[in-house]
Each structure stands twice: as structure tokens, then as C-alpha cells.
Amino acid sequence: MPITIPADLPAYSVLSNEGVMVMSPDHAARQDIRPLRIGLLNLMPKKIQTENQFARLIGATPLQIELSLIRMTEHQTKNTAAEHMEEFYRPFQEIKDQKFDGLIITGAPIEHLAFQEVSYWDELKQVFEWTQTNVHSTFGVCWGGMAMINHFHGITKHSLDQKAFGCFRHLNLQPTSPYLRGFSDDFVIPVSRWTEMSQSDIDNTPGLTTLLGSAGVGPCLVEDPEHRALYIFNHFEYDSDTLKQEYDRDVESGTAINVPVNYYPDDDPSRKPLNRWRSHAHLLYGNWLSEIYQTTPYDVNRIGLETADLRA
Structure with missing residues (x-):
């Protein structure tokens, strides 16, 4: 099944050319199926690149997805x-x-700041609380996941x-988790x-379970059933060349940076990097959407009123 996004959103043509099933809202309205309503609160500076990355993953399942792009209200x-922000995003x-x-x-890209120093922190805390009444399942990614686990559990x-920086090997710590169906025992993640x-800190916090972790870079994916949330601190959504773009940017600006670990063949930046995480990225987001589909109320207005267990 396709993902529903505006036909004039750049991701529409990008995904169509890649063979991802996409559908315009007008076409979707003619189908007698309720699509899953998925919001993307995009805090990254390169909005279009991030839209493409997440739309690619959530648009690859047999489910119809209606994607809504959201921004912080005052942050510009x-x-x-x-023009792109005005047309496609809603505060x-x-x-x-x-x-x-x-x-x-x-x-x-604001890791150097304490959470309380972020200009939109107060509104983001409102978003976190809002998820408990208006969202069936939330996926916090990298800084977004760190901020969310800090808000709900005080973990710093x-x-x-x-x-x-690079592609690090991770272990599947909970093979029976529905979010890890089809996962290998170990794999790399950017x-x-x-x-x-x-x-x-996570082990000492009741209710949290680490699903994926690495000896080199610590916990990666954490489940928080009480808040119907997953927190991932690494980047399954990255394109093949995203780390290369970051590395080239820092080299060009004179910023001290190491060659990304286990990314280029033979760690040689002159060679084309290979994508070795794509299949697991699709598995994870597909499993997340599958769990939502199986547990979310059919009447979208019942979300927040029915406390369906994601593990049921």
C-alpha cells in the first residue's frame, strides 16, 4: 500500500522514481480504507532531505500512510x-x-546545548505531553529520543x-520483540x-527496555511501553551518502573530524560508501507501523481514550 503525501511535495517524485508506492490525497480519498495518520515533527535543518528519508521508510509497507509535516511554532x-515550509508544514x-x-x-544538531537552553524547549515539552493524549505511538530519533526520555524519565x-561517527555493530538484545521481527543477531547502524x-541509567529506570545496543556506542533502541514510545539514538534513516556529506562538510570547513568508522571500503574516503543498514531500517519502521496498525483504534478520535497495549 502507498504513502499519501501531496503530489507537489519534492518527496513525491523522489520516491516515485525509486519505486516506492505514493498516492495523492485526492486519490486516497476515493479508497474505502482508513490510512494510518503519521506525523513527522521535523527538527532537522535540511527539511527536504529528512522528509525523503523518513517517507522512504514508512512508505515501503503494505499499509496506506497519511503523512503530516509538523514544525515548532515559533522556530524559523x-x-x-x-515557501516550502509555508506550503507543506503546519506549526x-x-x-x-x-x-x-x-x-x-x-x-x-543542538547536542552541545542543555535541553533547557534550546529555544523551543518549552513547546517541545508540550509536544511530549500531547503525545500521551493525541498520539497512539511515538518514535523519538537521536536528539529527539534523548529529549523525550529526559522529559519522561529524567535521564540525562x-x-x-x-x-x-560511522557505522557501528549493534546486537539484537530482545529477539522476541515485535519491533525486531526479522532482525539479524548483529548488524551495523549509522x-x-x-x-x-x-x-x-536506563537499566535503573523501571519500565524501560533496551532492544538494540552496541559495545562501542552504547544503547541504541529503547522501548517505553508506559508512554507508548520508542527512542532510537542512531540513524537507521540515513541515506547511503549522509555520513559522507557530514564528513566532507567538516573537512571543507576545517573542523577536526575522524574518517567515519567502518563506512568507506577499507576506510578510504575516496571510495564510494556501501549501504549495509537499509534492510534493517525498513524492518524496524515496518514493524513499528505494523504494531500501530494492529493496536490503534479504528476511530481515530478514540486515540488517547483507549489505552491499547502495543504488545497485545
Whole structure:
């Protein structure tokens, strides 16, 4: 089944050319099926690139998805055309009365700031609380996941002496989890961050379960059933060349940066990187959507009123 997005959104033509099933809202309205309503709260500066990455993953399942793009109300992006933001994004304050089957909260390149120093932190806390009444399942990604687990559980992020940068091997710690159906025992995930969450802090917090983790870069995917949430601190959504773009940017600007670990063949930046995480990325987001589909109320207005267990 296709993902429903506006026909003039750049991702529509990008995904169509890649063979991903996409559908315009007019076409979707003619089908007698309720699509899953998924929101993307996009905190990344390169909005279009991030839209493409997540739309690619959630549009690859047999389910019809209606994707809504959301932004913080007062924060103005400097890296995406104002016309694009005006046409395709809605500020949180305009959509907060709506209900969503799922919400993805992206990362943001503001790791150096304490959470309380982020200009939109107060509104983001409103978003976190809003998910408990208006969203069936939330997926916090990288900084977004760190911020959410901090809000609900008080777990703090810790600065790293050196950037965790590259493709790191991870272990499947909970093979029976419905979110990990089809996962290998170990695999690589792109990582790009200056902070980390402590596994001991997570272990000492009742109700949290680490599903994926790495000896090199710590916990990766954490389940929080009480808040109907998943937190992932790494980047399954990355394109094949995303780490290369980050590396080339830092080299060009003179910023000290290591060659991303286990990314280029023979760690040679002159060679084309290989994507070795794509299949697991599709598995994870497909499993997340499958769990939503099986547990969300058919009447979208019942979201928040019915406390369906995602593990039921």
C-alpha cells in the first residue's frame, strides 16, 4: 500500500522514481480504507532531505500512510525555503487538537546545548505531553529520543570526548520483540553524535527496555511501553551518502573530524560508501507501523481514550 503525501511535495517524485508506492490525497480519498495518520515533527535543518528519508521508510509497507509535516511554532528554519515550509508544514499549535496514530520526532544538531537552553524547549515539552493524549505511538530519533526520555524519565545525556561517527555493530538484545521481527543477531547502524545515553541509567529506570545496543556506542533502541514510545539514538534513516556529506562538510570547513568508522571500503574516503543498514531500517519502521496498525483504534478520535497495549 502507498504513502499519501501531496503530489507537489519534492518527496513525491523522489520516491516515485525509486519505486516506492505514493498516492495523492485526492486519490486516497476515493479508497474505502482508513490510512494510518503519521506525523513527522521535523527538527532537522535540511527539511527536504529528512522528509525523503523518513517517507522512504514508512512508505515501503503494505499499509496506506497519511503523512503530516509538523514544525515548532515559533522556530524559523534558515536552511529550507520559506515557501516550502509555508506550503507543506503546519506549526504544532495549529494541529494540537488533531489525533495521530504515530509521530516521529527527529533529531536536531543542538547536542552541545542543555535541553533547557534550546529555544523551543518549552513547546517541545508540550509536544511530549500531547503525545500521551493525541498520539497512539511515538518514535523519538537521536536528539529527539534523548529529549523525550529526559522529559519522561529524567535521564540525562552525556558528552563524548570524541564524536561517535560511522557505522557501528549493534546486537539484537530482545529477539522476541515485535519491533525486531526479522532482525539479524548483529548488524551495523549509522551513528553521528557527540552525546550518549548511559545504559546503567536506563537499566535503573523501571519500565524501560533496551532492544538494540552496541559495545562501542552504547544503547541504541529503547522501548517505553508506559508512554507508548520508542527512542532510537542512531540513524537507521540515513541515506547511503549522509555520513559522507557530514564528513566532507567538516573537512571543507576545517573542523577536526575522524574518517567515519567502518563506512568507506577499507576506510578510504575516496571510495564510494556501501549501504549495509537499509534492510534493517525498513524492518524496524515496518514493524513499528505494523504494531500501530494492529493496536490503534479504528476511530481515530478514540486515540488517547483507549489505552491499547502495543504488545497485545
